[in-house]
Amino acid sequence: MRYDRIAALAGIAAASLAHADEIVLKNDSLVDGGSVNVCPCFVQNEEAAVWLTSPCDGEIVAIQIFWKSFFGGADQVIEDSILVYEGGTFPNPGPLKEELLAPLLTDGGLNEFRYMDDQQTIPISIPVQAGETFVVSLKFFNSNANDVFAPSIVSDDSGCQPGKNAVKVNGNQWRNACSLGVSGDWVIRAIVNCGGEPTGAVCLPDGTCADGLTESDAIALGGVWNGAGSTCGSVTCLGACYIPSTGGCLQFDKATCDAVGGDWQGPGTTDCNPCPADLAEPFGTLNIFDLQAYVGLYNAQDPSADLAAPFGSYNIFDIQAYIGLYNKGCP
Numbered sequence: 001m002r003y004d005r006i007a008a009l010a011g012i013a014a015a016s017l018a019h020a021d022e023i024v025l026k027n028d029s030l031v032d033g034g035s036v037n038v039c040p041c042f043v044q045n046e047e048a049a050v051w052l053t054s055p056c057d058g059e060i061v062a063i064q065i066f067w068k069s070f071f072g073g074a075d076q077v078i079e080d081s082i083l084v085y086e087g088g089t090f091p092n093p094g095p096l097k098e099e100l101l102a103p104l105l106t107d108g109g110l111n112e113f114r115y116m117d118d119q120q121t122i123p124i125s126i127p128v129q130a131g132e133t134f135v136v137s138l139k140f141f142n143s144n145a146n147d148v149f150a151p152s153i154v155s156d157d158s159g160c161q162p163g164k165n166a167v168k169v170n171g172n173q174w175r176n177a178c179s180l181g182v183s184g185d186w187v188i189r190a191i192v193n194c195g196g197e198p199t200g201a202v203c204l205p206d207g208t209c210a211d212g213l214t215e216s217d218a219i220a221l222g223g224v225w226n227g228a229g230s231t232c233g234s235v236t237c238l239g240a241c242y243i244p245s246t247g248g249c250l251q252f253d254k255a256t257c258d259a260v261g262g263d264w265q266g267p268g269t270t271d272c273n274p275c276p277a278d279l280a281e282p283f284g285t286l287n288i289f290d291l292q293a294y295v296g297l298y299n300a301q302d303p304s305a306d307l308a309a310p311f312g313s314y315n316i317f318d319i320q321a322y323i324g325l326y327n328k329g330c331p
Contacts, residue, residue, distance in 0.1 A: 022061065022193050023228050025052040027164045027185040028156040030066070036154040037184055038070050040144040045171030047083070048153045049137035050186050051090060051164050055229035056194035060084065060098075060126040062114045065138055066187035067105040069151035074107040077151060080141035082113060084126055084190075087133035091166035091174040097134065098126045107151040110187070128192060130199050130212055131231075136188050137168070155184030198228035203237035203267035205309075207254025222311045224268035240265040242272035244331045275330035277322065286326055294322050 027050055030036060042048070054060075063082050081101050086094030105111050116122040128134060144150035155165075165177035165186050177186065197214040202223040204210060209232035210223075218225035226235045241250050241257035241264050249272035250262075257264040265272055277286055279293035297305040301314050307321035 021195055022191050023055060023198055024064070024189055024191050025054070025229060026050075026187075026189040027052070027161055028187045028189075029158040029185070030156045030187050035157050036066065036068065036187065037157060038068050038152055038154050039182070040069075040147050040150045040152045042140045042152065043143040043145050043170070044140060045080070045168075047137040047139045047168035047171075048177070048186050048188065049083075049085075049093065049135050049166045049168070049174075050188045051087065051133055051135055051166075052190050053133045053229060053231065054128040054130060054192050055198040055200055056130050056192065058128060058192050058194040060128055060134075060190050061124055061193045062112055062191035063100070063124070063136055064110045064112045064187075064189040064191065065103075065105065066110050066154045067107060067151050068109070068154050069107050070148055072108060074149065074151040076107070077105050077142055078102050079105060080139040083135075083137045083139055085135040085137070087135060090163045091176045093135040093137070093166075093174070098124075100124070103138075105151065110189075112191075134190075135166075136190050137166075138188060139168075154187050155182055156187060157184050159184060161185055194228075200228050200230040201226045201232045201235050203235065203239075205266050207237060207239075207264065207267070209235065209237050220311055221309055222266075237267045239267045240269040240272045242274050244274065247274075277325035277328070278330055284330060286330060290326065298322075 065082070081099050082103050083096060084098045085096055088094030100113060100116060103111070103113055114124055116124055138153055144152050160178035160182050162178060165182060167175050167177045167180055167182070169175050197216060199212045199214055202210050202213040202218040202221065202225050204221060204223045211232050213225070215225040224237070237253050238251045239254070241252040241260070241262040243250065243260060243262045245261060252260070252262065252264070254264045263274065277290060278284065279297070280289035294305060298314060298318065306312070306314060306318055308317035
């Protein structure tokens, strides 16, 4: 493999949209009209591969590959295969899970494959589990190295993420694509049918993070969901941090906020309330009127009185949480 990138503009309308309950898994940041780097840099039997992680128990139902030439209008090309492997240890994939032979690729955008056969009678259906990492690769039959007119796989222009992109060089050795000079993420995507609510990382009220939870789980726990397929290793649970010594309000994670003597307001918050128990006049001091105000909110089942898990119900834990805030006092 010799990597010589050629910049071009992208159009992604060629592929169909994901259906209901389907999630497009990708590393790239490509949007319609964005720029891509065409890579006519492969020889026969080499592979371009991406590492992806399923957000749910489901099945891979489609593969998308962005295929483009610099000048456009190139003939359709049949390459060797699209391969789906188990995750393995980067940059080496694990055992082969499925093989789609002789994919026909069209110049100019995303090519989507939903069937194992030309007659489109056998749908792609590759089981995956929530949190499972798998590898999707395109294996080349046609050499295109140094041919500026040839279509090929592309990468985005947002930088090459470590541990996400690989190349099987000369058909026999897996290498980190970033170390070979690939400057972006390969635009190879998988579509997973979750058949239900997807999972991701949730930032919890105590500042910790939990993987593999649904958005409904996040709401019930009073946390912040970070999206389908997200993991705690890739998110930072930031929130507003009130610093009494300066009166400042900064964005920190809970550990940092505690370290500077701050009062963390919870994940996803942007505003600081230095005295959340101060609910009634005269403001700035806590007294019986604040207690009465909270009891009124609690009896009315006002969302502002729902202070503790399990969220969505009103019970002794909410009352205990308010008493804790009250006992902290106001600065």
